[in-house]
Amino acid sequence: MSEQDADLQLVRLVQRGNRQAFNFLVKKYQYKVAGIAQRFASNPADVQDIAQESFIKAYKAMESFRGESAFYTWLYRITVNTAKNFVVKNAGRGISVDVDTPDIEAYDGSERLHQRDNPENILESTDVKRVIKEALQALPDDLRQAITLREIDDMSYDEIADVMGCPVGTVKSRISRAREIINRKLTDAGERLKGNA
Numbered sequence: 077m078s079e080q081d082a083d084l085q086l087v088r089l090v091q092r093g094n095r096q097a098f099n100f101l102v103k104k105y106q107y108k109v110a111g112i113a114q115r116f117a118s119n120p121a122d123v124q125d126i127a128q129e130s131f132i133k134a135y136k137a138m139e140s141f142r143g144e145s146a147f148y149t150w151l152y153r154i155t156v157n158t159a160k161n162f163v164v165k166n167a168g169r170g171i172s173v174d175v176d177t178p179d180i181e182a183y184d185g186s187e188r189l190h191q192r193d194n195p196e197n198i199l200e201s202t203d204v205k206r207v208i209k210e211a212l213q214a215l216p217d218d219l220r221q222a223i224t225l226r227e228i229d230d231m232s233y234d235e236i237a238d239v240m241g242c243p244v245g246t247v248k249s250r251i252s253r254a255r256e257i258i259n260r261k262l263t264d265a266g267e268r269l270k271g272n273a
Contacts, residue, residue, distance in 0.1 A: 083147035090138050098138070102131055105148060108229070109155050116159035126162050130155040145238045152229065153239060204262065211261040215254055222247055223254035 077085075083104075089097035106127065113126035134154050141150055212220055218240070225236045226247075236251075237244045 080146045084143050087138065087141055087143070087147055090135075091141075098135055101147070105151060106131075108148070109151065112152065112155045112229075113159055116163050122162070122166075126155070126159045129162070130158045133158060146235055149231070149235045149238050152225075152231075207261055207265045208258060211258045215257060219250050219254040219257070222250035223258075226251050 083101065086097045086101050090101070109127045109130055110123055113123040113130070117123050117126060130151070134151055137154070141147070212223070215223070221240060222236060225231045225239060226233075231239070233244045233247050236247045240247060
C-alpha cells in the first residue's frame with residue numbers, strides 16, 4: 077500500500093468520525109507542517125500557533141477532502157494559506173517573518189555541490205548557505221516556490237503541479253531554471269573567492 081493510499085484510508089476513517097485516525101495524521105505530518113510554518117515566522121510560539129491552526133482547519137475541512145490529490149498536498153496548501161493569513165494579521169505586531177524563504181539547511185543546491193573539483197567547493201559552508209539563500213530570495217515567486225517544494229518539501233512533480241495549479245512540464249521547467257540560476261550564483265561566488273586567494 078502506498079503512502080498516499082494509507083493517508084486516504086486514515087482520512088476516510090476521520091470522515092466517519094474516528095478522531096484517533098486524525099491523531100495519526102497529525103503525528104505523521106506535525107514536523108513537516110511546523111517546517112512550513114517556520115518559513116513564515118521565526119518565533120517558536122508563532123510557529124506552533126500556525127501549525128495548530130493548520131491542523132484545526134484541516135480537521136474542520138476533512139469532509140471536503142475527496143482524495144483527488146495527496147493528503148499532504150492538501151495539508152500543505154492549508155498550512156501555507158494559514159501562515160500567510162497569520163503574517164498579514166500580525167503585521168503590526170512586529171513579528172519576525174521570512175516569507176517564502178525555505179529552510180536553507182535542507183537545501184543542498186543540487187548535486188553540483190557534491191562534486192569536488194568545482195570552485196564553489198572552495199567556499200565555506202556558511203558562505204554556500206548564504207549564497208543559496210540570497211539566490212533563492214532573488215528568484216521570481218514561481219521559480220522559488222517550485223524549487224522549494226521539490227528540494228525542501230520533497231514533493232513529486234505531480235504534487236507540485238497540483239499545488240501550483242500548472243502542468244508537470246511547467247513545474248520541471250521552473251525547477252530547472254531555478255537550479256541553473258542558483259548554480260550560476262554558486263559558481264560566480266566560487267570564482268570570486270578563487271580570484272581573491
